[in-house]
């Protein structure tokens with residue numbers, strides 16, 4: 456079955472490279488190849504001499520070594536590198552799911568999480584995040600009630616796109632226990648890890664549970680989406696083999712220059728993450744003040760992790776119309792909740808970029 460249009464990506468296809476002021480990006484500030492190479496003396500020469508043959512399908516050993524060092528219980532042969540996180544989502548669904556499977560997806564979600572299982576013919580049930588007194592709430596009793604004997608896969612994303620919801624350690628443990636009771640595969644999209652605002656990062660799901668598949672990527676916390684390097688990590692050999700052999704029909708292997716640069720970035724991750732965490736922290740403080748000044752107009756649902764949030768207009772304003780008008784009148788791009796098939800009073804705001812203070816000020820001048 457062909458998946459429906461990816462609403463968010465179609466919206467970005469119209470505006471992302473035209474809008475002068477992006478206020479809804481989900482990644483952190485990026486950097487140039489030159490700046491990345493400067494992090495390690497001698498790496499520019501090494502990069503120039505890089506051989507442009509095929510690379511190992513599983514990912515280069517050097518890259519997998521750096522990735523494996525992020526985990527407690529995962530080794531290099533349990534990492535499978537992909538072209539971005541999106542290829543990994545696709546390959547996992549296509550290789551593991553059959554039409555008789557039931558899949559539970561935390562919603563709202565990055566659309567491929569629900570759409571790809573649906574396109575495999577699965578029955579997909581939404582596990583809804585709800586606005587709470589502070590931020591957002593994922594009700595684990597509700598998840599328990601959604602599990603059926605046919606449930607094969609639970610898909611979660613933490614820190615979450617678009618709400619910034621983050622499980623606490625007890626909830627994370629309970630989620631894993633619920634999956635383990637029935638040997639359900641847990642697919643944990645952890646692409647925003649290391650951008651937690653107050654809580655320490657949770658252990659990767661695959662470090663805690665054999666039937667978990669953790670998704671990581673260079674695009675978000677590390678701010679290097681142009682590399683198109685993502686990966687899955689799992690201790691389950693059967694799952695690993697199924698996804699690895701499906702990958703032979705998609706990209707086969709990754710780009711050698713990207714693997715080189717991703718390896719370098721991960722080797723210097725503390726420098727890159729420190730810069731991005733500082734940006735996100737300072738920009739979030741600006742957002743707190745902004746929403747305090749505009750309490751009459753907006754509901755501020757403060758995120759607990761990641762570089763994005765999902766606030767709402769208080770009045771029945773259509774965020775879709777508002778976003779089109781804002782783009783037309785001042786070139787500022789917000790992402791309406793309708794792109795997530797969610798209440799259109801909500802919109803996504805992104806605060807991982809260096810020019811965020813300037814763009815927020817422009818928006819505020821427009822708001823009056």
Ligand SMILES: Cc1ncc(COP(=O)(O)O)c(C=O)c1O
Nearest residue numbers: 481539540541565616644672674
């Ligand atoms: C939660 C989530 N998962 C996966 C992806 C896909 O990442 P990539 O662009 O690296 O393929 C995104 C991108 O926005 C995302 O927000």
